[in-house]
Amino acid sequence: xxxxxxxxxxxxxxxxxxxxxxxxxxxxxxxxxxxxxxxxxxxxxxxxxxxxxxxxxxxxxxxxxxxxxxxxxxxxxxxxxxxxxxxxxxxxxxxxxxxxxxxxxxxxxxxxxxxxxxxxxxxxxxxxxxxxxxxxxxxxxxxxxxxxxxxxxxxxxxxxxxxxxxxxxxxxxxxxxxxxxxxxxxxxxxxxxxxxxxxxxxxxxxxxxxxxxxxxxxxxxxxxxxxxxxxxxxxxxxxxxxxxxxxxxxxxxxxxxxxxxxxxxxxxxxxxxxxxxxxxxxxxxxxxxxxxxxxxxxxxxxxxxxxxxxxxxxxxxxxxxxxxxxxxxxxxxxxxxxxxxxxxxxxxxxxxxxxxxxxxxxxxxxxxxxxxxxxxxxxxxxxxxxxxxxxxxxxxxxxxxxxxxxxxxxxxxxxxxxxxxxxxxxxxxxxxxxxxxxxxxxxxxxxxxxxxxxxxxxxxxxxxxxxxxxxxxxxxxxxxxxxxxxxxxx
Amino acid sequence: xxxxxxxxxxxxxxxxxxxxxxxxxxxxxxxxxxxxxxxxxxxxxxxxxxxxxxxxxxxxxxxxxxxxxxxxxxxxxxxxxxxxxxxxxxxxxxxxxxxxxxxxxxxxxxxxxxxxxxxxxxxxxxxxxxxxxxxxxxxxxxxxxxxxxxxxxxxxxxxxxxxxxxxxxxxxxxxxxxxxxxxxxxxxxxxxxxxxxxxxxxxxxxxxxxxxxxxxxxxxxxxxxxxxxxxxxxxxxxxxxxxxxxxxxxxxxxxxxxxxxxxxxxxxxxxxxxxxxxxxxxxxxxxxxxxxxxxxxxxxxxxxxxxxxxxxxxxxxxxxxxxxxxxxxxxxxxxxxxxxxxxxxxxxxxxxxxxxxxxxxxxxxxxxxxxxxxxxxxxxxxxxxxxxxxxxxxxxxxxxxxxxxxxxxxxxxxxxxxxxxxxxxxxxxxxxxxxxxxxxxxxxxxxxxxxxxxxxxxxxxxxxxxxxxxxxxxxxxxxxx
Numbered sequence: 001x002x003x004x005x006x007x008x009x010x011x012x013x014x015x016x017x018x019x020x021x022x023x024x025x026x027x028x029x030x031x032x033x034x035x036x037x038x039x040x041x042x043x044x045x046x047x048x049x050x051x052x053x054x055x056x057x058x059x060x061x062x063x064x065x066x067x068x069x070x071x072x073x074x075x076x077x078x079x080x081x082x083x084x085x086x087x088x089x090x091x092x093x094x095x096x097x098x099x100x101x102x103x104x105x106x107x108x109x110x111x112x113x114x115x116x117x118x119x120x121x122x123x124x125x126x127x128x129x130x131x132x133x134x135x136x137x138x139x140x141x142x143x144x145x146x147x148x149x150x151x152x153x154x155x156x157x158x159x160x161x162x163x164x165x166x167x168x169x170x171x172x173x174x175x176x177x178x179x180x181x182x183x184x185x186x187x188x189x190x191x192x193x194x195x196x197x198x199x200x201x202x203x204x205x206x207x208x209x210x211x212x213x214x215x216x217x218x219x220x221x222x223x224x225x226x227x228x229x230x231x232x233x234x235x236x237x238x239x240x241x242x243x244x245x246x247x248x249x250x251x252x253x254x255x256x257x258x259x260x261x262x263x264x265x266x267x268x269x270x271x272x273x274x275x276x277x278x279x280x281x282x283x284x285x286x287x288x289x290x291x292x293x294x295x296x297x298x299x300x301x302x303x304x305x306x307x308x309x310x311x312x313x314x315x316x317x318x319x320x321x322x323x324x325x326x327x328x329x330x331x332x333x334x335x336x337x338x339x340x341x342x343x344x345x346x347x348x349x350x351x352x353x354x355x356x357x358x359x360x361x362x363x364x365x366x367x368x369x370x371x372x373x374x375x376x377x378x379x380x381x382x383x384x385x386x387x388x389x390x391x392x393x394x395x396x397x398x399x400x401x402x403x404x405x406x407x408x409x410x411x412x413x414x415x416x417x418x419x420x421x422x423x424x425x426x427x428x429x430x431x432x433x434x435x436x437x438x439x440x441x442x443x444x445x446x447x448x449x450x451x452x453x454x455x456x457x458x459x460x461x462x463x464x465x466x467x468x469x470x471x472x473x474x475x476x477x478x479x480x481x482x483x484x485x486x487x488x489x490x
Numbered sequence: 491x492x493x494x495x496x497x498x499x500x501x502x503x504x505x506x507x508x509x510x511x512x513x514x515x516x517x518x519x520x521x522x523x524x525x526x527x528x529x530x531x532x533x534x535x536x537x538x539x540x541x542x543x544x545x546x547x548x549x550x551x552x553x554x555x556x557x558x559x560x561x562x563x564x565x566x567x568x569x570x571x572x573x574x575x576x577x578x579x580x581x582x583x584x585x586x587x588x589x590x591x592x593x594x595x596x597x598x599x600x601x602x603x604x605x606x607x608x609x610x611x612x613x614x615x616x617x618x619x620x621x622x623x624x625x626x627x628x629x630x631x632x633x634x635x636x637x638x639x640x641x642x643x644x645x646x647x648x649x650x651x652x653x654x655x656x657x658x659x660x661x662x663x664x665x666x667x668x669x670x671x672x673x674x675x676x677x678x679x680x681x682x683x684x685x686x687x688x689x690x691x692x693x694x695x696x697x698x699x700x701x702x703x704x705x706x707x708x709x710x711x712x713x714x715x716x717x718x719x720x721x722x723x724x725x726x727x728x729x730x731x732x733x734x735x736x737x738x739x740x741x742x743x744x745x746x747x748x749x750x751x752x753x754x755x756x757x758x759x760x761x762x763x764x765x766x767x768x769x770x771x772x773x774x775x776x777x778x779x780x781x782x783x784x785x786x787x788x789x790x791x792x793x794x795x796x797x798x799x800x801x802x803x804x805x806x807x808x809x810x811x812x813x814x815x816x817x818x819x820x821x822x823x824x825x826x827x828x829x830x831x832x833x834x835x836x837x838x839x840x841x842x843x844x845x846x847x848x849x850x851x852x853x854x855x856x857x858x859x860x861x862x863x864x865x866x867x868x869x870x871x872x873x874x875x876x877x878x879x880x881x882x883x884x885x886x887x888x889x890x891x892x893x894x895x896x897x898x899x900x901x902x903x904x905x906x907x908x909x910x911x912x913x914x915x916x917x918x919x920x921x922x923x924x925x926x927x928x929x930x931x932x933x934x935x936x937x938x939x940x941x942x943x944x945x946x947x948x949x950x951x952x953x954x955x956x957x958x959x960x961x962x963x964x965x966x967x968x969x970x971x
Contacts, residue, residue: 083539096538105539204538237541238770240785273721316768319571322582323536327634340632344575367573367763376765 003028004165008074008222011168015062015073022055022062022073022117025168029075029119032166041141042161044080045088046120051075055117068228069115070241076111077161077170078416080121081128082213083202084108086405087118091204095324095331095351098343105202106237107171107213107230107426114229119167122157126353127321128178128206131422132415135355136342140412143185144485145451149409152182158216159186163485169226170216173203175210177310177404177429180441183216184404184454187443187483189223189471190216193435194461196241198227199234205320207313208239210433210483219481220472224248241404241462248465259292262397265396266302267428273407279445279453280403286477287401287470295397299389304382305431306424311366311379312434318363324351358419387435394460400472402428404441404454432458442471443480452483492654498723499700500658501650501689504665505643506675507619507682508551513619514543515585517920522681527633534640536580541769545567548642549773551674552592552616553783555644558668558790561614562594565775569616572762573768577634578621586645588764591615592773598648599792600664603655609661619643638682644674649701655719662686662715667791671816683917688719691736692726701726702736706750709743718743722750750772794819802832808840817855818844824861830868838868842882845891859888867895874907874954875899907954909961912945915953916961919944930966938962 001014003025014020030048058073082090083101085108089095104112111118123141125133133156134140141156143149144164151160155172159182162170172179174192183190191214198213205211215226232245237427263284268277288294326332326347333346352360366375393400406425415422432439437458444455454475456466515518516533532540554610556563565938568590571583593614600607614781621639625632646665652658666684670677677684691703709718726736740759741750775783789797791813798819799808812822818839825835843864859867867888871881876899884898906912919941920927930937938959945958 081539089538099538101532101537101539103537103540197894200539201541202539205769236543238543239541239768315765319573319583319763319765322573323538323580325575325577325582327577328535328580340577341575364763367765369761369763372763372765426503433765 004032005218006168007219008071008168008217008225012072021050022058025073025075026051026055026119028115029117031166032117032164036164036166039142039147040144040160040164040166041139042123042157042164042166043077043119044090044092044121044123044138044157047084047087047118048096048120050087051117051119051320054115054328058115059316060304069113070225070377071111072115074116074169075119075167076116076226077119077122077158078108078111079124079155079158079170079172081124081173081204081206082108082171083204084118084121087355088120089121089204090137091127092124093352093356094137095348096204097137097331099330101202103202104213106199106234108202108231109201110230111171116229121163122155122172122277124157125154125178125206125355127317127343128154128173128175129317129355129359131181131426132229132410132412133157133182134412134416135353137353139312143409143451145187146409146449149411149451150185150414152405152409154178154182155190155216156182159183159188161189162186162218164218167406169215169222171213171226171230172216173206173211173213174433175206175212175313176433179214179216180404180429180439180454180456183427183441184443184456185409185452186480187446187452187454187485188216188218189220189440189442189475189481190214191223191227191440191464191467192433192438193227193231194241194438194463196239197232197245197438197464198230199232199237199240201234201236207316208320209316210309210313210436221249221252221470224252224468224472227468231464243462248468251465252468254469255285256290256292256470256473259287259399260295261287261292261395262295262297262301262393262400264297264299264322264393264400264402266299267402271406271427272403273447275447276403276406276408276453277445280455281402283444283455283474283478284401287474290473290477297393297396297400299386299431301382301385301389302427302431305386305434306383308427309378309430309434310313310362310423311375312383314359314363315367315376316363318360318367321352321356321360324348325350339445342361355419383434386431389431390437390458390460398459399463399466400458402456402458404428404456408447408449408451408453437461438464438467440467440471442474443483444474444478445480446483449488452480492723493727495695496727497695498653498719499650499691499693499703500652500655500719502646502652502658502661502886503687504646504662505619505631505644505685505687506555506620506669506677507677507684508548508642508644508674510545510547510551510642512545513640514545514548514616515640518640520641521637521679524637526633527637529637530639534580534636536582542585542767544770544773545642548616549592549775550615550688550783551642551672552644553775553780554672554787555646555669555674555675556593556596556614557784557787559593559596559598559611559614559646559665560671561593561611563593563780563784564590565777566590567592567616567773569770569773569948570764571767572764574760574762576620576623577632578623578636578639579641580621580636584618584620585767585770586617587615589766590772598661598665599666600657600660602660602928607657607660608775609651609657612647612649614644614646617643641808650691655716655723658688658719659712659716662712664792666712667814671791673788679711681905682710686715688715688722690719690722692723692730704736704738705740706743707740707753710937711745714743717748718750721748725750779889781820785911788816791816791819798822798832802826804832804836809846811840812836815854818855821854821857821861825865825868828862828865830865830872834872835865835867838864842885858892859885863888863894870895872897875905877905880905903952904947906952907957909957911951912957912961913947913965916941916958916965919948920962920965940943941966
């Protein structure tokens, strides 16, 4: 068995029977990362020494018969938005290029407690601002299926590293599609849980009312195992839900008998690439043949979602990025300054990239006195309407299916001069984010160029279980999740 | 004094630090006087990704003030972000309550020139304090201390309801008394627990619309609030009378210079870009908690003063004096609970105790003589075991040496009042002066003084004079001994 491509269950079985040691998995992970060199550019920092040390400790504990955590010996990568004590956390920004947090995000400490092996930090768009990974201050991560193309974003590194076999699973963050869209572009499974299901403590904030951490894996089951570890209430996050968290793993095989799948007409309109449409429709027919019912539904406010999102998300981002002022940590201008104002302005000018500046300016504008009601307040009202669209739809169906992205991975540099076009491509992922709903993307085929296509599932609040069962069923009926990028059939 | 023909309009915004042990949104210590940047953690420093968690105690303390000032205390309130850049503001925004504050309405009741006035409040909201920036001009550097950053505050915002600096001072003092009495703040002004910003404008008497106002920041003592406001009133009137115009601006009061200077104009004013803080849920206080907090309020100073006047028949002067602090009033009630008459207790506290403490610059809770110790002294006086003169001597010893009144009495000997002891001495005196006794009985009443003198000589002055008189009359009454 090649540990780089094995599932968590396979690895655990191999550990149990002594066929494999944790040290072998960590070695395989770093071999894969290093043989890729700088080319894929999925990682912003590697945790080599600590990972080997931890693997060694796990092997000794296993030998001694000690109890081990649910992810013992499993190589994981963590998006660079998520704080890791003692390991650089940059959010792919010059501003935080040398920032080493003195604390762990709650999800990081949960992963540590689960005995996962932290391989390193994963590349992303700067502060998660983007859908292509090209706004990373450290250069874009590439798509493992075609290295001239983007891996998607913002969690591009999280999707690419899993797709390329660098690690078994990873954590990403999703604000308007940042887990689902790269999962779609890289042909892996990515889950964005219900808003509040996973703690945001220690996760660099982009838009606090939308941000959510979620797992990415090559199989639904792998992602479910990670979700089981990271989910649940956190007293350090006031917005985290108090609903008791129960393991999703044991319910994966419940099947789809009687499942009503809502198919929103607004998601199958112009702009959808024909090969994407064909794959998604084929997937839905398969589900229908397997016992599900397809229900045509309408989500009438979908057309306002992108505008609404870019008002609210930029407003929150402009506020959340105020702390990067060069005073306490992060980049401070080396130039001579005459005043505090100068120090802050210079440091921010140098430390923040173009897309970050663009969003700060947009967000500052919509919150300005005189514009607040017309933009921010109005956007909040539309957000409520979008939420109600879903509530009404779920009277007729149990889960909603659509494409994740209207297109497959596009070439690097394709949309750099047209940010608006890039924003508009988030149309299929943004509505569920605004409604705070759990959603996921899974592979459902390849386009004529051999690029993965993603199928999106959107469920009512707290119904991660339903998504995982449905996606697990689809996976069990198909081989789309087994497509490996070129050179990946090792 | 405001010049003839002019009227001032004053509104106050008072920032009160709440007496919590930790900060408003994190468990870092809220403690004054520690080394710079000792009371910080990632939340205080606004590090990436960290999140605020509301301190429930701060909400309770804010509610107590609201109840005490008869505000509408809301079971649901929300936090907003107020944005500006400054080195001592770690997140680039302050978490405050702009749209839905915890309390609205209410009034501060104060006595001005002997008349009771109710100054209306606009609102009370919760917010976090900022750190402190120290500019070292000599070295050309600025240093920031984040110990104060995130400390819980309430901002008490008055309506523009005051017309003179005396009213403003009375408002501040009355509010101060309430925040301390409710246990919501230590109210220590030297430590910045209670800070005042004043909005001041002037207009000709009779004009209904308000003049252009200025906001004066950073007035941190009762002494200066009056001076600062009246100096601003005069500055504005002088300006207008000289043909100038008041500019809407923020001014900074400088205690040392005794004057204010312009800080920033309206054009330079920040656009704070308020919006609801998405990291915090609405504050929801359930019915049971709401009632518990409301009903746990202590009796407030003004109510207590009234009760002392009406039920204990104290003068309003004494009642005001004894309710100036909760500790003082508690002390007084401790003395009377031990069975001492209210007026006697009040006289001793006003005359002796508070005078002595004042001289030694001590608060009543630092008094070496406890309420029960004072009560014991007053009881001994009442029972005649100590004369008034001796009582004062005993009190001095109690203050200086910490002895109890009864212990002092034992070692210094008290008044001899026991009729049996006195009768025995009297009998001895009469027996040793038989000639005088015969003369007295024969009608020479003037000899009474001689006998009293002899008894006093025998007892070194400690015998109770009335008791001696009575015993002598009994012993010398007719017949022979």
